[in-house]
Amino acid sequence: MTVLVSGATGRAGWHVARFLQERGHQVRAAVPDAGATGPWDEAVTFSFTDPATWDAAFTGVDRMFLMRPPQIGNVKRDMLPALERARQLGVRRMVLLSLQGAEHNPVVPHHDLEKWLRRSGLEWTFVRAAFFMQNLSTTHAADIREHGRILLPAGRGRTAFVDVRDVAEVxxxxxxxxGHVGQAYTPTGSRPxxxxxxxxxxxxxxxxxxxxxxxxxxxxxxxxxxxxxxWGMALVTLALYTTCRLGLADRITDDVRxxxxxxxxxxxxxxHDERGAWSPATARKPAATG
Ligand SMILES: NC(=O)c1ccc[n+]([C@@H]2O[C@H](COP(=O)([O-])OP(=O)(O)OC[C@H]3O[C@@H](n4cnc5c(N)ncnc54)[C@H](OP(=O)(O)O)[C@@H]3O)[C@@H](O)[C@H]2O)c1
Structure with a gap:
């Protein structure tokens, strides 16, 4: 059975592909550049916003890891048409990488994706992840490496950081x-x-x-x-860190365990595992948070 992994070159998707391969699945990576290499059996060029790429990605696929690229804010316009096509072509199950609290927050794009999936007739699972620890080793790596600082508008608020590897394994x-169809999980770390x-x-x-x-x-x-x-990303991240400052991002769950x-x-x-991201010789591509 082929499982499609969207965002397979991203922080979460890469590990999802790796865990699926370890579980014996045939993994197809749906990525902007099919030349990308990683823990998958095949890669196809794919964009949620380019209909010409959809059929090759979805044909022959039963299950799909669904990730919203941080660059996409309007999911109704820029993602749902692709997902409708996936459904037409026989994709039966979608596991969505969502956001902790998305069910209560109509402003975040994941809210609309959850709503669409609930009504889609597909088998769905929501993985409502807390903030990734990996934001520190990607988005904030350069600041830590070059200035020895983390500059954020999060005040003294606590965050229920989760390692993206735990999110991907879930x-x-x-x-x-x-046993996971119709379930919503909230993977967090063990301490805020x-x-x-x-x-x-x-x-x-x-x-x-x-x-x-x-x-x-x-x-x-x-x-x-x-x-x-x-600008758009800066405003979105400001909003996310403000939720942390207000003490709304600190809820721990037992879902990972x-x-x-x-x-x-x-x-x-x-x-310890990611220390290379902060060593002076390393200059990784910064990833978006949000
Ligand atoms: N960061 C957090 O703390 C956090 C917490 C909870 C939930 N989330 C959610 O997780 C999602 C982001 O996951 P991530 O951190 O794994 O993302 P990421 O590392 O930024 O990776 C984004 C992926 O999307 C691909 N991509 C970009 N534009 C695309 C398009 N138009 N069509 C298809 N694929 C496209 C990228 O490909 P290339 O890189 O090859 O261009 C990359 O593989 C977001 O929805 C975010 O809200 C994040």
Whole structure:
């Protein structure tokens, strides 16, 4: 059975593809550039916004990992037509990478995707992930590497950070197994952390100082723009970090342990595994948060 993984070159999709392969599935990566290599059996050129790429991606596929690219804000216009085509071509199950709290928040694009899936007649599972730890080793890596700081408008709020590998393993389980249809899971880590604590944990791993700078909205926007973030993305991330500042991003669940039979990956372990992202010689492509 072929499983389609959208966003397979992204932070979550790459690991979803890896876990599916480990579970013996034939994995087709649906990516903007079919030349991309990774843990999959085949890759096809795919864009949610390019109808010419849809049929080759969806034909012969039974299940799909569905991810909204951060660049897409209007999912009704830019994603649902592709998903309708997937349904016509026989895709039967979709596991959606959603966002913690998306069910209560009509402003986030994942809300519309969840609504569409509920009405679609397809088998669905929602994986409503907390903030990824990997935001620190991608989006914020350059600031940590070059300035020894994390500058964000998150105040002293705590965040229920989750390692994206746990999110991906939960998604792969929902694609593979049969007891997950119609379920919504919220993978989080095991302890909510402030960004000051996050800075301390990264500093302990690196053996050099990293400090958290609690910025106001304007300072954050100026800094994000100076680092090349698009206006739309800067505003979306400002909203996300504001939810954290207000104490709305700190809810811990037991879903990772209940589903995977082990505790979530801890932040210190994540920092150890990803320390290369903050070492001076490394210059990775920054990824979007949101
Ligand atoms: N970051 C967080 O803390 C967090 C937490 C919970 C939920 N989420 C949600 O997770 C999703 C992002 O996942 P991620 O972090 O894995 O993303 P990511 O690392 O930014 O990767 C995005 C992927 O989408 C692909 N892509 C870009 N434009 C596309 C298009 N038009 N059609 C098809 N694919 C396209 C990219 O391909 P190329 O790179 O090859 O161009 C890449 O594979 C978002 O919906 C976000 O809201 C994020």
């Amino acid at each position: 998604a792969a389980l929902a694609l593979d197994g049969d 952390l402030t960004y000051a604590e996050v800075a301390d944990l990264i500093a302990a791993e690196l053996g050099r100082p990293v400090r958290y700078v609690s910025a106001g909205p304007l300072r954050y926007l100026r800094s994000a723009r100076a680092e090349g973030m698009a 209940a589903l995977l039979g082990r505790p979530p990956i801890d932040f210190a372990q994540f920092a």
